Amino acid sequence: MSEPQTLVDKLWSTHEVVRRDDGTSLLWVDRHYVHEGSFHAFSQMKARGRTVAEPGLTFGVADHYVPTRGRDHAIANPEIAAMVRNLEANTTESHIALFGLRDPRQGIVHVVGPEQGLTLPGLLIVCGDSHTSTHGAFGAYAFGIGASEVAHVLMTQTLWQKRPKRMRISVDGTATVGVGAKDIALAIIAHVGADGAQGHAIEFGGSTIRTLSMEGRMTLCNMSIEAGGRCGMVAPDATTFGYLKGRPYAPEGDAYDRATEAWSALASDAEARFDREITLDGNVIAPIVTWGTTPDDALPIDARVPDPSREGDPVRAKYLRDALDYMAIAPGKKLTEIPIDRVFIGSCTNSRIEDLRAAAAILAGRVSKVPGLVSPGSSSVKRQAEGEGLDRIFRDAGLEWADSGCSMCVGINGDLVPSGERCASTTNRNFRGRQGPGARTHLMSPAMVAAAAVSGHLADVRPLLAGRKP
Amino acid sequence: MEKFVQLSAKACPLPFSNLNTDQILPARYLKWPRSKGLGTVLFQDLRFDADGNQKKDFPLNQLLWQSAKILVAGRNFGGGSSREAAVYALYDYGFRCVIAPSFGDIFAQNAVKNGLVTAVVSDADVADMAAAVSSNPERPVTIDLDRRTIVCGDRTYAFEIDPVSRNQLLNGWDDVDLTESYRDQIVRFSIEHRARQPWAVPARAGTQVS
Known part of the structure; x- marks a missing residue:
């Protein structure tokens, strides 16, 4: 055999x-x-x-x-x-x-x-x-x-x-309402580290992954590289x-x-x-946002950002100070108290029809407190979203409905976050200057970006889902 | 590609972790052809402020390190975007070797195609070497790729590099020429592969719409 x-x-x-x-x-x-x-x-x-x-x-x-x-x-x-x-x-x-x-x-x-x-x-x-x-x-x-x-x-x-070496990441359990593929991906990255999967090809498995739609699986595999893995698969x-x-x-x-x-x-x-082999409990993953300048600087929305003075390792403490300094966030601040200047919904990570529906479900009948841009993942997705009336929901909320491209994820077409501004973004990299020189990026799911938009600060999407279909 | 066997040169300490390719070469320079001088915008946003003034605390802005050919960096150097232009920028500035505890996979592969050595050492060794070159910047650091050693300060360190990459750098091999020697196998494989997996060929021919 x-x-x-x-x-x-x-x-x-x-x-x-x-x-x-x-x-x-x-x-x-x-x-x-x-x-x-x-x-x-x-x-x-x-x-x-x-x-x-x-x-x-x-x-x-x-x-x-x-x-x-x-x-x-x-x-x-x-x-x-x-x-x-x-x-x-x-x-x-x-x-x-x-x-x-x-x-x-x-x-x-x-x-x-x-x-x-x-x-x-x-x-x-x-x-x-x-x-x-x-x-x-x-x-x-x-x-x-x-x-x-x-x-x-x-x-x-x-x-x-x-x-490459082979790594299996298994996530089992039922994700709670308001938690999706992006949260699972960020939880994995926070767990293994931004370079944790270097030299490995990742296979994702387990019941939580199995129940993901194709679009959810794409979001997950898309973020493999943010854990250092050149490829990830289901x-x-x-x-x-x-x-x-x-x-x-x-x-x-x-x-x-x-x-x-x-x-x-x-x-x-x-x-x-x-x-x-790495295993995570899918039952306990909460909506996650990043606070720093690498994707593994990710925490559940009800957490506080780290306090470098409580960090024993001096190298890590220096990293935390530099990252908080760039992000202009006080040590130990509650994530939900961080105000935002704009939002972006788009990129190869989260711009497909299910992503747009998830954001629209939160934004419907509500108004964004900050300006923002929605760039669908393809011209076909754009037409489909317009057929479903999602464009109206985004526009009525005060966001701009645009054409498709890499757009504000990397900014090279001219869609930039102005220097010093803070953006809640469905993209994949919160690197310094990624969305434009001096821009500050917080990564999260489309639903969480919508929650931040209507709140004006980083926010837990779950209370905003009450009485709505996610 | 130029061969790399041994190098003695100044080394600049950049002991920060996660210096990803967006930091090495910001995205706005990706439309530049290499001939425009990518080395001039290496680490642009770390080296210069928004008004184009040098940031004094960035090591590469110190005169004595501007002629460095070796970088001593923190972990996960070159993670992130696959942009090979990040390697062009390092190489065209004059760097021939980066020493770090870990490298982005795609970056490491891009580096070897362009004659840039990625030498892997422990976090502790990086801290040691960064301290040594900071206290004595003029003293050259010697990289011996054949023996996989770094002489820095009063110590000799062993480093790791993928053996295939090492061979390729030592010999200045060119992938395309090498692949050419397997042309018959490739043709045979492509025919058999299509027979085994007919669905692997797109169901229709593509059409061009610009």
């Missing part, structure tokens, strides 16, 4: 072209997504006089630099316009399909790939973006790569990789197959039936061994 295998092992071995004596494997890439940031890689390829090996397996999406307002006009900033144009030129020249700025399917690459049925179980998926881990939600082996690796994939459709099941049925690029008819049969085998064997 063969050795029991983890899901990671199974995905690895079905993509291994060769393995060198030093243990490095050449892996076949099933899907390669490229965005505006791929210009370095296309330049490297052209400098070698090479062409794209498999244009049919490569898909372009304009997301990082696209404007979220005024799309009917030309892009005003010439450098940003050039980035979008450059992607169009590179993909056209290489016969790569592009979901460009004016395409009705345009959106954030990690929203569009799954939505279009391009992301499937069992695939090896790469993209020059660290949040490529998102696609692991389907039981795919998906990870972010740098420009040199993007160039290598363009030229060869393969990549040299060293097999074994595919009926939820996965149901999501994929009828998607434009997914298999149809008999091909779909044969595919789901094959995908059903994509699970870790019962006796499979992991290098590291």
Whole structure:
């Protein structure tokens, strides 16, 4: 009998072209997504006089630099316009399909790939973006790569990789009302640390994870990299197959039936061994927010921020002082007493229809005390939300309803949090200056951002849910 | 890629943890081509205030460390975004080696493709080396990649690096050339893979809309 295998092992071995004596494997890439940031890689390829090996397996999406307002006009900033144009030129020249700025399917690459049925179980998926881990939600082996690796994939459709260690994170129990995938993700990151999963591929399991929708699983896998794990995945099941049925690029008819049969085998064997096992109790996870400058600076909303004077380790105490100083928060302050200046709902982490519904459920009939921006994850999500009247709820609450892109998560399209302002955000990184130089970011779920908006300060969403459907 | 065997140079202490790639190279410079001089905006928001004045307490702003080729940094250096331009910025500024207790996985992989050594040592060793280079900034630190040692102050430290990365750096290997030698295997694999997993090919061809 063969050795029991983890899901990671199974995905690895079905993509291994060769393995060198030093243990490095050449892996076949099933899907390669490229965005505006791929210009370095296309330049490297052209400098070698090479062409794209498999244009049919490569898909372009304009997301990082696209404007979220005024799309009917030309892009005003010439450098940003050039980035979008450059992607169009590179993909056209290489016969790569592009979901460009004016395409009705345009959106954030990690929203569009799954939505279009391009992301499937069992695939090896790469993209020059660290949040490529998102696609692991389907039981795919998906990870972010740098420009040199993007160039290598363009030229060869393969990549040299060293097999990672395997980590299983199990969350069991029933999440309480008002607690979702983002809270679970932040609880995990706080537990393992921002570098805790370095060198590991993560498999998420347990009853709490199993009951998550595909969109929840995407939020969870998306945040794997914030725990240091280059990829995170959930074994595919009926939820996965149901999501994929009828998607434009997914298999149809008999091909779909044969595919789901094959995908059903994509699970870790019962006796499979992991290098590291972590378990969390899903019953006790509360809504979580970050207070500092790395995603593991995360605490339940009813907590107080740390007090460096009570920290015994001087290195840690210095870190806490610096982080609180940057965030302009007094030591030991209650999280719910921290006022905010604006909110942002969007990004590859939390911009899908369920995210927008969760935020709208809190905002309906209420008014935001601060300005804010809502950027749906794709143009398709935008149309769907408008069909459901969610845009009206956001607008009536005083928030701006915009087009789709990476927007205020990374700010390179010009959607910035002004210096010194504090933003409650559904994004993935609370790094210094991430949303703009001097910006202060608190990460949380869409429902918690809505709660902060109507309260004017960080707030527990649970009391605001009374009498409403979450 | 340039080979790396041994280096003796000044080392600058940056003993802060979580210096992620957003700190190494802020996102607003990602649209710059490398030729525009990414080294000039390395650690931009840590080195300069909003008005472009140097922040005096940032070590790299001290004249004697401006010619450093080695960084001594805290844990989780280069975590976060996959931007390879963060490595270009470090390299183009003049850095050839970063010493830290841990590195972001994607950063470490980007580093080796560009000839930048990521040397892993313990937290205690980083604290030690940061103290040594702070008290005697002029004294060079020596990195020996073949022997995996760092000579700093009066001590010799062992460091860890993935053996494959070490080999690649020592030899200045180029991945693409190496992959080329496996071309037949790749072609054979792609045909067999498509037969085994026909669903792995998109159900329809993509169309271009810009």
